[in-house]
Amino acid sequence: MWIEEFSIENIKCFEKQTLKLAEKGNPYKWVTFLSENGCGKSTILQSIGILMAGPDGVNSLLPRPAGWLREEDKVGKISIKVHQGSKDPGEFGDKKIRRVFGYSYHITGDKPLSIRNKGYSAPGVHENPDRALSWLRQNAFTSKGHGWFAAGYGAFRRLTRSQQIIVPTLEPQARHNNFLSQFQEDEPLAVFERWMIYLDYRIAKNGDIKDRDTLKFGIDAIDALLPDGVCFHSITTEGRIIYSVDGVKVPTISLSDGYRSILALAGDLIWRMLLAFPESENPAHEDGVVLIDELDIHLHPLWQRDIPIKLRRVFPNIQFIVTTHSPLVAAGAGDDALTIKITRDEQGTRFHKIEDIHNYSVDKILTTEAFGLVSAYSPQTNEKMDVYTELYSKANKTAEDERSLASLQPEIRGIIEANNPETELDRKIDSFIEDFINDQA
Incomplete structure (x- = not known):
């Protein structure tokens, strides 16, 4: 699955905007949103997350959308156009071809509003009933379905420092759980620890080759995202995951915020892709959509520069849609990335495409329209x-x-x-x- 187009209307600071996320029938595999604080980057990602979660999970993510409407006396609307991927199951009608699905949600606030003359609606998110969305609910946006992968990660993502009791079970979760960290700031991303310890437990009990291969796949993928000198070491009999940091053995809960942020993101993402593509030889190479708010948070500049290309190498067919305040992240995505600057003034909020940002130094990027600094020097200098x-x-x-x-x-x-x-x-x-x-x- 990948996104071709997204539209937003009367939502927070957005009056009416449409954004193309594909060119000549092919998706941009990396989309970066830049803006000053308060210009709507997180709103864009949350809106896409709501659309990707499916109609049955919307109310769990956004039970009462207080403050979401730009004008309270008008209905808000978010729309999307998605493509079925080669590994996404389901046939629409009698045609055995990839399909394109467009659908919308309407959003109402505290004032009673009429949606398409169908009577007044209570505050909340309301699906726009059509055949495509009904088909997606039954075939794509199901809790135990395969393929149709999408997940979203908010800015407050990291493994908790508290020691957890690990329960050896990993049942598929409701689809909306893929996006919880975008809406709940206190949601710990500890699934990473659970599935690794669970697989280690199964291997110790029955030595299953598939479990060994799955655990190795997960460890290799996570190690590929970490800086040089940092890698998985072992799992203790007490259920603690140990990492080697420049030769020193360190438990997960003692790692820095930067390490735990990437471990939480990578581990959670890999586990969810394993569930979505259980028969795949390499689930990390399947397609899907991943949303990451403030990718640069907790990361040293050296890591900020490298993390986009590392993510793209480990997950080459994922369509990443990220926000950042870092020129290093913006430049590191490569020459085929789509970079969008969001601006806000008296005339409203608009999207601007930034060209060739990958060619510039950090100083140059900071002083272009991408970030708009008058000078890269300190104010005193x-x-x-x-x-x-x-x-x-x-x-x-x-x-x-x-x-x-x-x-x-x-x-x-x-x-x-x-x-x-x-x-x-x-x-x-x-x-x-x-x-x-x-x-x-």
């Missing part, structure tokens, strides 16, 4: 440079101006030299150009 520029450009300098310039010059020179050092890449480029010129001579 920027102020000194402005003063120096103004004094230097002054036609008739006073003696005091000259003294101020002389005083500022060493500091400004140091700033320029510190921000323009010759790097190893610069030296390689110079050497390449020199060799090329000599060869041509």
